[in-house]
Amino acid sequence: MAETVVETKVETSLGTPWNVVVHDDPVNLMSYVTMVFQRVFGFSKQKAQSHMLEVHHKGRSIVWTGARERAEFYVQQLHEYLLLATLERAE
Amino acid sequence: MLIRRLKENSIELVDIEPIEAELLRQVPGVCESGGDPRSEARLFSSPADSSESQFLNDWAEYVRPELRHLFLAARNTVKEDLEKLSDFPGRLGRLIVPRVHSDAWLNALNQARLILATKFNFSDRELSMHEAPKWFSRRDLVLQQINFYAEIQERIMDAVEDE
Numbered sequence: 001m002a003e004t005v006v007e008t009k010v011e012t013s014l015g016t017p018w019n020v021v022v023h024d025d026p027v028n029l030m031s032y033v034t035m036v037f038q039r040v041f042g043f044s045k046q047k048a049q050s051h052m053l054e055v056h057h058k059g060r061s062i063v064w065t066g067a068r069e070r071a072e073f074y075v076q077q078l079h080e081y082l083l084l085a086t087l088e089r090a091e
Numbered sequence: 092m093l094i095r096r097l098k099e100n101s102i103e104l105v106d107i108e109p110i111e112a113e114l115l116r117q118v119p120g121v122c123e124s125g126g127d128p129r130s131e132a133r134l135f136s137s138p139a140d141s142s143e144s145q146f147l148n149d150w151a152e153y154v155r156p157e158l159r160h161l162f163l164a165a166r167n168t169v170k171e172d173l174e175k176l177s178d179f180p181g182r183l184g185r186l187i188v189p190r191v192h193s194d195a196w197l198n199a200l201n202q203a204r205l206i207l208a209t210k211f212n213f214s215d216r217e218l219s220m221h222e223a224p225k226w227f228s229r230r231d232l233v234l235q236q237i238n239f240y241a242e243i244q245e246r247i248m249d250a251v252e253d254e
Contacts, residue, residue, distance in 0.1 A: 035248055
């Protein structure tokens with residue numbers, strides 16, 4: 001019996017990392033943004049301040065990279081604190 | 092006005108001047124965007140660029156109503172706390188905020204500041220200015236209001252962090 005081989009090209013995005021990006025906002029206080037990073041990501045105060053300063057000086061900071069579902073969860077949490085946060089595919 | 096931790100479970104606002112009491116009472120009202128598109132756009136900012144259309148649709152359908160509910164709940168908590176603000180004529184006011192309400196206060200104060208800054212179109216430079224102007228237009232007064240709410244946010248964070 002002839003054997004039929006079906007080739008399937010599976011394109012999965014499961015392994016594609018996603019970035020959680022926080023954008024600069026002149027209204028949110030620096031101390032508030034630091035507190036939010038500590039709460040949402042469990043960052044140390046030093047790491048939270050480092051990301052906050054990156055947002056402040058460079059306009060944005062990638063605060064987390066990983067699986068899509070988790071990234072969506074973090075973006076939602078950041079929006080609950082009224083931070084400007086987006087999800088984007090990691091390069 | 093002095094803001095400090097009171098025992099374990101509360102934050103106390105004491106020596107509240109009448110003008111400060113008035114500004115505090117305005118917080119829930121200021122948080123009402125009144126459907127202003129720019130304020131709405133800031134409170135409910137986009138979580139991704141337009142290439143993520145399915146995600147944006149899901150967000151609008153499921154997440155945005157949750158956020159709206161959360162923001163409203165924070166405003167209502169602040170409103171209820173403010174009903175207990177004691178400020179009799181000729182005396183300075185006092186308000187006790189339960190520790191568990193501190194997040195609601197931070198959130199509502201943030202909403203108020205974001206909406207005021209958006210409605211009055213303040214620039215980064217203006218928002219970082221701390222000099223009092225020589226004369227006060229309505230816009231200058233709103234900037235003072237934004238800065239006043241920022242100070243309260245700072246003091247509440249300090250009081251919570253001290254624990």
